Amino acid sequence: MSRGTISAELPYIRKVGLELLNAEYETTEEANAAIPAGIEAFYAAEYPEDIEAFRADLDRATEALIGIYNANFFPEMKTDYRVRLNNISHFTNEGCFRSHNTDLVADNGASITASCDTCHSIVAQGPSDEVAELETDLNGLEFVHPVDIGGVWRRIKCTQCHTPTQGY
Numbered sequence: 001m002s003r004g005t006i007s008a009e010l011p012y013i014r015k016v017g018l019e020l021l022n023a024e025y026e027t028t029e030e031a032n033a034a035i036p037a038g039i040e041a042f043y044a045a046e047y048p049e050d051i052e053a054f055r056a057d058l059d060r061a062t063e064a065l066i067g068i069y070n071a072n073f074f075p076e077m078k079t080d081y082r083v084r085l086n087n088i089s090h091f092t093n094e095g096c097f098r099s100h101n102t103d104l105v106a107d108n109g110a111s112i113t114a115s116c117d118t119c120h121s122i123v124a125q126g127p128s129d130e131v132a133e134l135e136t137d138l139n140g141l142e143f144v145h146p147v148d149i150g151g152v153w154r155r156i157k158c159t160q161c162h163t164p165t166q167g168y
């Protein structure tokens with residue numbers, strides 16, 4: 001979406017796209033038919049007046065979703081990105097936070113810091129898409145969670161809310 005291959009102008013495309021990607025299919029062929037059909041059905045039902053104006057964006061989004069599906073889901077092999085973890089995520093699995101957390105404490109009281117700036121230097125931060133409007137600091141900024149969750153991300157792992165079944 002940030003590259004624009006899947007247009008952010010399409011209402012609910014992220015939600016609908018993720019639901020179609022994460023649905024259960026027996027074969028790649030079935031998924032490759034269900035994704036365009038699901039996109040078409042959603043926009044025909046919810047946006048009948050706009051669907052033709054959306055057409056070019058819908059075609060591009062559908063093609064991109066099929067590409068994502070085919071690179072990440074292997075129904076014949078009964079596996080997909082949710083099963084074969086690569087452990088570099090904070091979302092689809094605990095990734096870095098398997099070890100970097102405050103729950104694992106050695107007998108001598110030591111734990112491995114989960115402090116974001118151990119690994120990240122956030123030099124610019126949204127919410128705006130306009131670079132000029134971003135808050136920037138080459139010395140690093142404190143993470144601001146995109147949605148106000150009252151700072152609980154400091155105390156609990158990202159995966160307690162961002163789960164594999166959500167696809168993120």
Ligand code: HEC
Nearest residue numbers: 088089090091096100113114115116117118119120143153
């Ligand atoms: C031990 C190192 C480490 C720590 C500590 C760490 N991160 Fe990360 N983070 C990474 C790596 C590596 C990636 C890239 C993972 C990837 O490409 O999926 C990443 C990716 C991310 C992303 C992008 C995720 C995505 O999938 O798009 C965000 C947002 C993020 N980190 C926020 C944080 C926040 C907030 C903290 C502190 C609570 C934190 N990170 C702590 C190593 C770390």
Ligand code: HEC
Nearest residue numbers: 090145146147149152153154156157158159160161162168
């Ligand atoms: C208390 C629950 C909760 C925790 C903990 C949490 N998040 Fe979130 N996060 C949300 C909700 C709710 C949203 C908004 C809905 C959505 O986009 O799925 C969100 C959205 C986001 C988004 C924007 C996603 C998008 O596609 O626009 C990012 C990035 C993000 N969270 C990163 C993190 C990181 C990194 C951590 C851990 C350091 C974390 N979140 C911990 C609840 C949480």
